[in-house]
Amino acid sequence: MEFGPLIKYYRTQKGITQKELAAGICSIPHLSKIENNSKDANEETISLLLERLEVSFEEMEEKEELIKSLLKDFGEKINFYLRDEIEIIFNRLKEIEHVIPFSAHMYSYELYKYRYLLFKGLLAEADTQRDILSKQKKNFSQQEMYLFRYYNAVSLILKGNHKKADEIFDELSAEINNEPTNGELLYHWALVKSALDQPGHAIHFGRLALQIFMNQHNFYRILHNLMLLGINYTNSKIYEEAQVCFNHLIRNAELLKEEKMLPQIYHNMGYLQDKMNNVKEALHYYEKSLSLQPVKNQHYLVTLYGIGEINYNLNLIENAKECFLQVKSLSKDIGIKKQGLLAEFYLIHMDSPEKAIKYLEMKVIPYLEGSKEHKEELIRYYKLLSEHYNQQGKYLEAVNYLSKIT
Structure with a gap:
């Protein structure tokens, strides 16, 4: 505990x-030096000064230990994703926040506050906290600097800047000269690799993280990690492994009554079954997902669009039309452009395939190319356009779209 500044406070x-x-304890110059941390004082002097201020020396030392204990517990609860317990500990820290700047844990507390704001998704407040910490980073210990950079990477993930986050993880990994043993960091790195369309790397880091979480009995993070692995196994066409992940997820999420995760799990299982050409199973899981979701959100929109596509491919035109009309309307309501464009393409295609091709070239392809996040859809529509022009004998146009695929 920094008793000098505490006495001044x-x-x-x-x-x-x-x-x-x-008066009667020490000279004024001596007190001034104590308050400014330019002179050490013996325990007796500190006790007398605090006693006159009606502050207990023993209580202050106990608070130092309490701060240390709470911060350790706080970090563990975030790693274990225990939302209710995180709030309890954060509120306890807020109650003694006025003492923390005089402790040896000031920077650790401010770093954990940064992580808490990111955990809550309060990005504007987190940015303010990051700026405050940036001004103090020259005073950080090596561990504190490591946490600051790691939390900056988490902030970048939440803002969608996965490439920059990946660079930070690369630097952190190189500095410790081996594979990180922090399950949370490995999970976030896998998340980044997944977003950068690098499923092989995502699976590698995800499996490392999963092993750590299993050793810790970190149940919520095991679920999150299985979801990530299932998605990347699906994208890598390793369907059996993906199915194992999603079956584990469904069993455990239903057991833990994880209502927030279940719609996503059912959706991803539906997507996997669609990839495996198990259309009845795909529809079953998509519909289970839809039944658990509020209507006006992006996840509902994506699942509904998936159901529309399956019905279209099964030639259940009226069912498909109903889905796509809902998708088009909902897309406008919540401001999500992609599914709205694709739904419109299918609706036009049902009436006029030729007009749908023009719409695909004029509206859908430019949007997908501009967003740079929809590689799989782009390849699919490039193939469709190439086949269309090849059938018409327009070979230059067909080759143009084939070259875009390669």
Whole structure:
């Protein structure tokens, strides 16, 4: 505990002058040096000064230990994704926040506050906290600097800047000269690799993270990690492994009553079954997902669009039309462009395939190319256009779209 600044804090708070506080205990210059941390004072002097301020020396030392214990617990609860317990500990820390700047854990507390704001998705507040910390980073220990950079990477993930986050993870990994043993960091790195369309790397880091989480019995993070692995196994066409992941997820999420995760799990299982050409199973899981979701959100929109596509491919035109009309309307309501464009393409195609091709070239392809996040869809529509022009004998146009695939 930094007792000098603490004494100054309580003295000024109570409106006591240095002369009044020092009387009979030490000289005024001596007190001034203590308050400015330019002179060590013995325990007896500190106790007498605190006693006059009606502050207990023993209580302050106990608070130092309490802060240390709470911060350790806080970090563990975030790693274990225990939302309710995180709030309890954060509120306990807020109650003694006025003492923390005088402890040896000031920077650790401010770093954990940064992580808490990111955990809550309060990005504007997190940015303010990051700027405050940036001004103090020259005073950080090696571990504190590591946490600061790691949390900056988490912030970048939440903002969609996965490439920059990946660079930070690369640097952190190189500095410790081996594979990181932090399950949370490995999970976030796998998340980044997945977003960058690098499923092989995502699976590698995801499996490392999963092993750590299993050793820790970190149940929520095991679920999150299985979801990530299932998605990347699907994208890598390793369907059996993906099915194992999603079966584990469904069993455990239903057991834990993880209502927030279940719609996503059912959707991803539906997507996997569609990839495996198990259309009845795909529809079953998509519909289960839809039944658990609020209507006006992006996840509902994506699942509904998936159902529309399956019905279209099964030549259940009226069912498909109903889905795509809902998707088109909902897309406008919530401001999600992609599914709205694709739904419109299918609706036009049902009436006029030729007009649908023009719409695909004029509206859908430019949007997908501009967003740079829809590689799989782009390849699919490039193939469709190439086949269309090849059938018409327009070989230059067909070759143009084939070359875009390669």
